[in-house]
Amino acid sequence: MQKFFSMSFTEEIKWRGMLHDIMPGTDEMLKEGRAAAYVGIDPTADSLHIGHLVSVMLLKHFQLAGHQPIAVIGGATGMIGDPSGKSQERNLLDIQTLRHNQEAIKKQLVKFLDFSEQTENKALILNNYDWMSKFSFLDFIRDVGKHISVNYMIAKDSVKKRMSGGAEKDAEGLSFTEFSYQLVQAYDFLHLYKEYNCKLQMGGSDQWGNITTGTELIRRMLQGKAFALTSPLITKADGGKFGKTEKGNIWLDPEKTSPYGFYQFWINTSDEDAEKYLKIFTVLSKSEIELLVKSHTEAPHNRLLQKKLAEELTVLVHSKEEFFNSVAASEILFGKGTKNQLRSLNEKTFNDVFSGVPTFLVSKEALIRGINVLTLLTSEALIFSSNGEIRRLMKDNGLSINLEKVNDSELIINEEFLINKKYIVVKQGKKNYSIIVAS
RNA sequence: GGGGGGAUUCCAGAGCGGCCAAAUGGGGCAGACUGUAAAUCUGUUGGUUUAUACCUUCGGAGGUUCGAAUCCUCCUCCCCCCA
Structure with a gap:
C-alpha cells in the first residue's frame, strides 16, 4: 500500500471512468510527492450507503497511489444543506448523534482505507464540526466572508439555478443559510490546507462549484495553490438513480x-x-x-x-x-429449488439461506388449527395488504408457498405446510420472498 | 393591497351534473421470452367480491339536486400577474 503504482493516480481513475473534471496543474502537484486530499461525507445516518462509495473509492485509489486520504464528516455542513442537490433545508443533528454517526462511518471506512498508525500515508477521518462550531458568526463573516464576493458566489451554477430557474423548474429561491454553504465548505478546505497541507478536494461533479470556491479562498487568503477533482455522477443505463x-x-x-x-x-x-x-x-x-x-x-x-x-x-x-x-x-x-430440496434443509442452513428475507410471526396454535391462505397472508402475517391483491396474484400464477404455485383462494394452511415444524416460505413472483415463522 | 389560475386515485395529467373507481402516460406488480439482465409483448394496478353488486375515494366543511369529482357558499394551501 506504500508503493507508488506504475500508473499515476489520475491515470488510474481516468481509465476507470471516475474522472469528470480536474483543475489544471493537479497532476503535476501530485507527482511532486506525497499529497493529501479529502472528500466530504454527510453524517446524516450511522452508515454509508453505496452512493457514498464513489468518493470512498477515490480516496482508496488515492491512498493506493501513495498519498494521504482524508474523509471529512460534514457535521457542520450537514446542518446547512447543500443547494447543489435538490435537498431541502436540513435538520440539525445533535452532537451525540453526530459522534455516533461519525464512529459508525469510520468503522465502515476501515474496510476501504488504511487507518493504521504505522502507515505513513494513513487515512484520516475528521469532522468539520470540530472547527466550525467554535467559529462565531461575526468572526466568520469578518475573517472569511470578506474575501469572497457575493458576485463570485452567485455566479455558481448551484446558486444561479435556484435564483433564476435554470432549465427545469422555476426559481425557488434559497435561504441565506443555503447560500452560505459554499463558503463554509470553502473554509473547510482552507482549514485542511493550513492544518494538514491538504491541497486537493475531490467529490462528485455536482461539487465542482463548491470546491473551486475553496481553492479561490485559499488563493485569496493564503496566496496558496489548491486543486479540485471531481468524478461523474453514477448513472444507470436505464436512467434510474444509482444505489x-x-x-x-x-x-x-x-x-x-x-x-x-x-x-x-x-x-x-x-x-x-x-x-x-x-x-x-x-x-x-x-x-x-x-x-x-x-x-x-x-x-x-x-x-x-x-x-x-x-x-x-x-x-x-x-x-x-x-x-x-x-x-x-x-x-x-x-x-431450480424444489419443494423437496427446501424441506430437506436443516434449520441452520435454512436460517442462513433466508437470513435476509423479511419474516413474519404467526401463532403456532392458529396454524395447527388451519387458516385460510388469504387470512394468513393479510391478517396474521402482513405480507399483502388486501385479499384482492392475493387473488390477483393467484390469477396471474404468481404466488408460491414452499416453492409450489398456489391458485386456490380457499386453501387451508395447516401444520403440514411447516418446514422444520416452524417455517413457511411465501414467494411472490420470481424474486420476492417472505418467511412465516410459527411461534 | 388589487387581479387571475389551481388543488383529481403512487406520480404526471384528463374529466366539468348521471354511461366515473374516474381517460391517457409513467411507475409498481405479475405472466410469456430469458441470463435473477436489457428490450419486447400480455395482464393487472381503492376495498369487499360470484358479481354488469355494494362500500370508501377526486384539498376541508357545509349546501343545491332524484343524482355532484363536476354547480353554490365558506375555509385551508399553492402558483401567476400588477402594486
Missing part, C-alpha cells in the same frame, strides 16, 4: 441492508452497467477487467461481470463467509 431500489438505499450496515440483499443488488446489475461498476467499485486491474468483459461477451448468460462485482463488494464490505452464504441462498432461491 436505490424500491426498498430504499443500499446500505453498508448489515442491519440496514442484509448481506444477502447487498449481494443481490450487485448481482442484479445490468450488463451495460456491470463493466462500469467493476471499474469504479473494485480495485481489479485493467487487464483483469478486460478479461472478464471478454468472457462475458462470449457467454453473457453466465453473468460473469455481475458475479465478480457482487463477490468483490460483498467480501469487502461484509465477509467471505457472508458472501458464501449469499451465494448459497441465491442458488436455492433462484436456482
Whole structure:
C-alpha cells in the first residue's frame, strides 16, 4: 500500500471512468510527492450507503497511489444543506448523534482505507464540526466572508439555478443559510490546507462549484495553490438513480441492508452497467477487467461481470463467509429449488439461506388449527395488504408457498405446510420472498 | 393591497351534473421470452367480491339536486400577474 503504482493516480481513475473534471496543474502537484486530499461525507445516518462509495473509492485509489486520504464528516455542513442537490433545508443533528454517526462511518471506512498508525500515508477521518462550531458568526463573516464576493458566489451554477430557474423548474429561491454553504465548505478546505497541507478536494461533479470556491479562498487568503477533482455522477443505463431500489438505499450496515440483499443488488446489475461498476467499485486491474468483459461477451448468460462485482463488494464490505452464504441462498432461491430440496434443509442452513428475507410471526396454535391462505397472508402475517391483491396474484400464477404455485383462494394452511415444524416460505413472483415463522 | 389560475386515485395529467373507481402516460406488480439482465409483448394496478353488486375515494366543511369529482357558499394551501 506504500508503493507508488506504475500508473499515476489520475491515470488510474481516468481509465476507470471516475474522472469528470480536474483543475489544471493537479497532476503535476501530485507527482511532486506525497499529497493529501479529502472528500466530504454527510453524517446524516450511522452508515454509508453505496452512493457514498464513489468518493470512498477515490480516496482508496488515492491512498493506493501513495498519498494521504482524508474523509471529512460534514457535521457542520450537514446542518446547512447543500443547494447543489435538490435537498431541502436540513435538520440539525445533535452532537451525540453526530459522534455516533461519525464512529459508525469510520468503522465502515476501515474496510476501504488504511487507518493504521504505522502507515505513513494513513487515512484520516475528521469532522468539520470540530472547527466550525467554535467559529462565531461575526468572526466568520469578518475573517472569511470578506474575501469572497457575493458576485463570485452567485455566479455558481448551484446558486444561479435556484435564483433564476435554470432549465427545469422555476426559481425557488434559497435561504441565506443555503447560500452560505459554499463558503463554509470553502473554509473547510482552507482549514485542511493550513492544518494538514491538504491541497486537493475531490467529490462528485455536482461539487465542482463548491470546491473551486475553496481553492479561490485559499488563493485569496493564503496566496496558496489548491486543486479540485471531481468524478461523474453514477448513472444507470436505464436512467434510474444509482444505489436505490424500491426498498430504499443500499446500505453498508448489515442491519440496514442484509448481506444477502447487498449481494443481490450487485448481482442484479445490468450488463451495460456491470463493466462500469467493476471499474469504479473494485480495485481489479485493467487487464483483469478486460478479461472478464471478454468472457462475458462470449457467454453473457453466465453473468460473469455481475458475479465478480457482487463477490468483490460483498467480501469487502461484509465477509467471505457472508458472501458464501449469499451465494448459497441465491442458488436455492433462484436456482431450480424444489419443494423437496427446501424441506430437506436443516434449520441452520435454512436460517442462513433466508437470513435476509423479511419474516413474519404467526401463532403456532392458529396454524395447527388451519387458516385460510388469504387470512394468513393479510391478517396474521402482513405480507399483502388486501385479499384482492392475493387473488390477483393467484390469477396471474404468481404466488408460491414452499416453492409450489398456489391458485386456490380457499386453501387451508395447516401444520403440514411447516418446514422444520416452524417455517413457511411465501414467494411472490420470481424474486420476492417472505418467511412465516410459527411461534 | 388589487387581479387571475389551481388543488383529481403512487406520480404526471384528463374529466366539468348521471354511461366515473374516474381517460391517457409513467411507475409498481405479475405472466410469456430469458441470463435473477436489457428490450419486447400480455395482464393487472381503492376495498369487499360470484358479481354488469355494494362500500370508501377526486384539498376541508357545509349546501343545491332524484343524482355532484363536476354547480353554490365558506375555509385551508399553492402558483401567476400588477402594486
